Every structure is written in C-alpha cells, then in structure tokens.
Amino acid sequence: MDRTRQPVLRRMRRQWQLQSMVIPGIFWMLIFCYLPMFWLIIGFMDYSIAKPMLQSPFVGLKHFEAFASDDRFWRSIRNTLGMSAIKLGLGFVIPILFALLLNEIRSLRFKRSVQTISYLPHFIAWTIFGGIALNWLGEGGVVNQVMIGLGLQEREILYNSDPVYFWWIVFFTDVLKETGWSAIIYIAAIAGIDPALYEAAELDGAGRWQRMWHITVQSIRPTIAILFILAVSGMLGSNFEQIFMLQNNMNLRMAESLDLYIYNMGLVSGRHSFSTAVLFARSIVALGLLLLANYTSRRLTGDSIF
Amino acid sequence: MPLRARRRRIGAFTIGNTVLMLTVCFFTLYPMWFVLVNSFNASEHAILGTVNWWPKAWSLDSYRVAFNDPHLMNGFFITTMRTVIGTTAHVLFTAIVAYGMSKRQLIGRRVYMKIALITMLFSGGLIPTFILMTKLGLYDSFWVFIIPAMYTFFNMVIFMSFFRTIPESLEESAKVDGASDYGVLFRIVLPNSMAVLATIALFSAVYHWNDYYQGVIYIRSQDQLPLQTMLYKIIAENAMSFMQQQAMAQFGARLPGNSIKFASMMVATVPILLFYPFIQRYLVKGVMIGAIKG
Numbered sequence: 001m002d003r004t005r006q007p008v009l010r011r012m013r014r015q016w017q018l019q020s021m022v023i024p025g026i027f028w029m030l031i032f033c034y035l036p037m038f039w040l041i042i043g044f045m046d047y048s049i050a051k052p053m054l055q056s057p058f059v060g061l062k063h064f065e066a067f068a069s070d071d072r073f074w075r076s077i078r079n080t081l082g083m084s085a086i087k088l089g090l091g092f093v094i095p096i097l098f099a100l101l102l103n104e105i106r107s108l109r110f111k112r113s114v115q116t117i118s119y120l121p122h123f124i125a126w127t128i129f130g131g132i133a134l135n136w137l138g139e140g141g142v143v144n145q146v147m148i149g150l151g152l153q154e155r156e157i158l159y160n161s162d163p164v165y166f167w168w169i170v171f172f173t174d175v176l177k178e179t180g181w182s183a184i185i186y187i188a189a190i191a192g193i194d195p196a197l198y199e200a201a202e203l204d205g206a207g208r209w210q211r212m213w214h215i216t217v218q219s220i221r222p223t224i225a226i227l228f229i230l231a232v233s234g235m236l237g238s239n240f241e242q243i244f245m246l247q248n249n250m251n252l253r254m255a256e257s258l259d260l261y262i263y264n265m266g267l268v269s270g271r272h273s274f275s276t277a278v279l280f281a282r283s284i285v286a287l288g289l290l291l292l293a294n295y296t297s298r299r300l301t302g303d304s305i306f
Numbered sequence: 307m308p309l310r311a312r313r314r315r316i317g318a319f320t321i322g323n324t325v326l327m328l329t330v331c332f333f334t335l336y337p338m339w340f341v342l343v344n345s346f347n348a349s350e351h352a353i354l355g356t357v358n359w360w361p362k363a364w365s366l367d368s369y370r371v372a373f374n375d376p377h378l379m380n381g382f383f384i385t386t387m388r389t390v391i392g393t394t395a396h397v398l399f400t401a402i403v404a405y406g407m408s409k410r411q412l413i414g415r416r417v418y419m420k421i422a423l424i425t426m427l428f429s430g431g432l433i434p435t436f437i438l439m440t441k442l443g444l445y446d447s448f449w450v451f452i453i454p455a456m457y458t459f460f461n462m463v464i465f466m467s468f469f470r471t472i473p474e475s476l477e478e479s480a481k482v483d484g485a486s487d488y489g490v491l492f493r494i495v496l497p498n499s500m501a502v503l504a505t506i507a508l509f510s511a512v513y514h515w516n517d518y519y520q521g522v523i524y525i526r527s528q529d530q531l532p533l534q535t536m537l538y539k540i541i542a543e544n545a546m547s548f549m550q551q552q553a554m555a556q557f558g559a560r561l562p563g564n565s566i567k568f569a570s571m572m573v574a575t576v577p578i579l580l581f582y583p584f585i586q587r588y589l590v591k592g593v594m595i596g597a598i599k600g
Contacts, residue, residue, distance in 0.1 A: 017487035025403030036430020125516035131541040279431040
C-alpha cells in the first residue's frame, strides 16, 4: 500500500535499469512510427520539403478533391481491387488445399521434403524471382516456347509487356512463390487436431473426403477466418516489391496499383502533399475494412480477431 | 483387417496426390535450376531463355564478368555489411526492449504497450516516412538500412512471450547474487533464449539480404547501392551498360547478356540457397510462434 503512494518518478528511478531498456524503444517508435503519422497532415497543406512544415499553407481538402477527380487514381483503385479480388477469390484457397493434400501424404519423409522445398521460393528475393518471370514471359521465353510447342498459341506473345496479362502474372508468380509458406500456418493448425477425432470418424464410416471436410476443415476454421479477415482488410494494399519488379511503361495501364500510384506521384513526380492525401484516405478506408471484415466474420462464423 | 485396409488405400488418390506434390516440387525448384544452368551457359542458347536441363556449352565466363565488376562487388559488400550490422542491431535492440516490456513490475507498462500497439493499426506510409528520413539525414546514407529496421512490433512480441516462459527462479537467484537487470538479461535470459534469438536473427538477415526497395527509394549514390537494388536495375531497367561493355571488350559477342544477368542472380542467391537447408527449421519455428501469438 505504501509503495503505491510514492511518487511515480521516484518509483521509476528505483527501476531505472528496466526503464532504460524500454524507453529507447518508445523513443524509436515516436520517431519512426508516430512522427510519420503526424506528418500525414501535409495532405492538407501545400508542403514543400525545403521549408519547415508549419510554414506551409493549409489548403483544406484541395488535394483530396484533386485525386478524386484524377482518372489515373481511379484506374489505380481498379487495378488494386482487381488484383486483390483474384488473389482473394482464387488464391486464398490454394494454400489451404495444399495443406490439406499434403496432410494426406503418408510417408513422413516425403511429406517433410515436399514441405521444405515448397517454402524455398519465399526466401528468394523478388528481384530474382521477378527476373526469372520476366525472362520466361518475354520474347522467346520459356512460356512462349511451351505454349507454341503444345500448340496452344501460334505466334509469340509478349506476356511481359502486354497489359492484358499483368494481373494474372501477378497472381501466378505470387502463387508460385508463396503457396508453401502461406500453408505453414494451416499445416500447424492441422497438426494440432486430436487424432481421436479421425479414428472416431473412421469407425462411423466416414470416407477420406468426408474426414477432410468434416474434421480437418472444420477444425482449422478459426485460422481460416483470421487469415481471411486480414486478407480482406489488406485489399487496398498490394505487394509493392512484386509489382514494382514486374511493371514497366508498357503494362503500366494495368499494373499501377494504389501503392505504385502513391510512389509515382509522390516520389517520382515530387507531389508530396498530393500523395499524402491519398495515403491518408487509404489508411482510413483500410481501417474501416478491417473493422467490417472482423464484424462480418464474427457474425457469420463466431471467429474474429478482436 | 488394418493391413488390408491400408493396402487398399494405395489407390488412385494416393498416386494422384503424390504426382501432384512432385509437380509442386518441380515448379518450385526448376526456376532456380534454370538460372543456375543458364549462368554457366556460354552459348547463344542463353540469349533466348530456352527450356533446358543442362548447359549446352559450359563456361565460367559470366561469373568472371560478374566477379570482376567493381559495382557488383561493392553491392555485395554493402549488402553483407547491411546484413551483419542490421541483424545485430535488430536482435539486440528488439530483445532489450522486449525484456523490459516482459516485466510486470515495469511502471508505465500499459502505456508503453498501447504506444506499441497503435503502430500496428495506423502508420504514416511512404511519403511521410520518406520526408522523415530526409529530415533525419538518412537519405542516401548506409544507416537508412539499419536504424529504421531496428525494431518491429511483431518480433518484440515474440521475444516478450518467450522471455516470460523462462522460470522466474532462475532470474531471482542471479539477482540474489547481486546481478543487475542487464546482468540477468545478458548472462541468464539471452543464453537461455538461443532458439528464439536464432529465429529472429534469421528472419532479419533474410530481410536485409533480399530487400531492394529501401535502396530504390533512399539511395542515390552508386557506391551505396545494395546488391539487390543493383540487380533490380540490371533486370528491370536493363541497366547493363557497365557490365555489358566490359563483357563485350573481354569476350566479344560470345557471351550473351542474359548469362551475365543469371550469374549475378546466382551470386545474390547462393548465400540463401547454401544456408537454407540448415536454417529452414528455425524459420518455420518462428512462424509457428508468431501464429500462436497472433
């Protein structure tokens, strides 16, 4: 009782060693996380990087109006949502399927080897992986050779520069690189299922597919729900390292995602305030999406993050 | 009965599934094999990315060019320094903060945790961060790789929850012997946390080794560019000028530009490929810890 009455500062001094461990971290966060948040207000200013921030004039919603009437902004929204929709609609189930099928492999050694190999590409840099993709998709590349060899197309197609293919290239390269890695969480969740459940189901005469569906999938449902919430709330984001690597002047029409638009406007064209206004609007919508996805998931499945 | 049941199960499904898994492995490994083969391929076959399994004509010329390129070697050096210093800084800084945070008697712990948590929900994003780096004098500086990457909330939480599993009695007995908090951390806690230290160090090292984006955004001088940013420029912007000129002078048209590209890619990937078999267990363990906490 007595100790709590002592002034906070005096008590803190008594544990100065512990405090001196944490306070540099708090300082780091204030500088590298909170200062940028504070700097978001330049979205409401005509900011010039050469001057101190507060000397820049406030211009209200000028930049918000400017991007809202920019066709290129809406194009980037379309591209972002398009790529996210493919990733979510088709891509989300792929790691789950992979985990389920891998789980059916009986030989432990084979299973482990496949798993180890499957997450190797996750550790290869996008420069390398994207470089291979660009080479394969280019003129005379592997893809063209295989397609022509199989008689699926007659002439060479410049997949790497034709905008029509861009969203699918992003999807396929992402699947190739990340499926194994994304499956780890599901594999871990599957490993935690009580084997007695399977034995009971087998005694009840459940077949392989029935066990997969009624036991495995149902048991990992909370994991699926959480990852789905995160995926939905990340819909306005994109994998910048991937898209930046694969885009070029010829496919920009379909390649410029919101992230890339912010980069091109803000850092390439130097319109700092304009891009920051876009960032500001996006982070508010993203937070809204997170809350919405969380609420929906809790309503439908009873599983949620918070 | 059980034996017969198992026999019967090696049916169409098992075969199909095994074939499918082998296909996955093939599509995973072949791209790397392709790069390896073509980096040794000195013939015109490497000009076009022909499907092949083995070099048509063996040659180390492209590696000679890559290793003789002072820019590329400087990039290799920057990346190595960045990986070593950046990983050390990240692990030490994050672990120390996490140890302080793991103590329930820490005054202000709730406030500190809130400050840390909010960074997960909001962030300034690219442009404000860029302005901050410029104002801090980190633009075009080596330290832009190190200081902003010293801490992540995610790894702090992993450390924190691991430190909590270390028996209190171990720390108490050291305290009775007169050890300070720092003494306990460095002599008792960290030596007992080798698994989690290795995991986080590996994640950090892989990040530092593979990242090209920071270099694109923050680095202007050629002699500060990390290897991956250089590769980005070689591959995406086709900025082969220097290496290609050198190669032309040395080998004539015999050595195609692509095989130099592939050799540079191998140089940048071999360290990962070499360590991968040994480190992958730790990496997976790290995801599991993260998944349980998250």
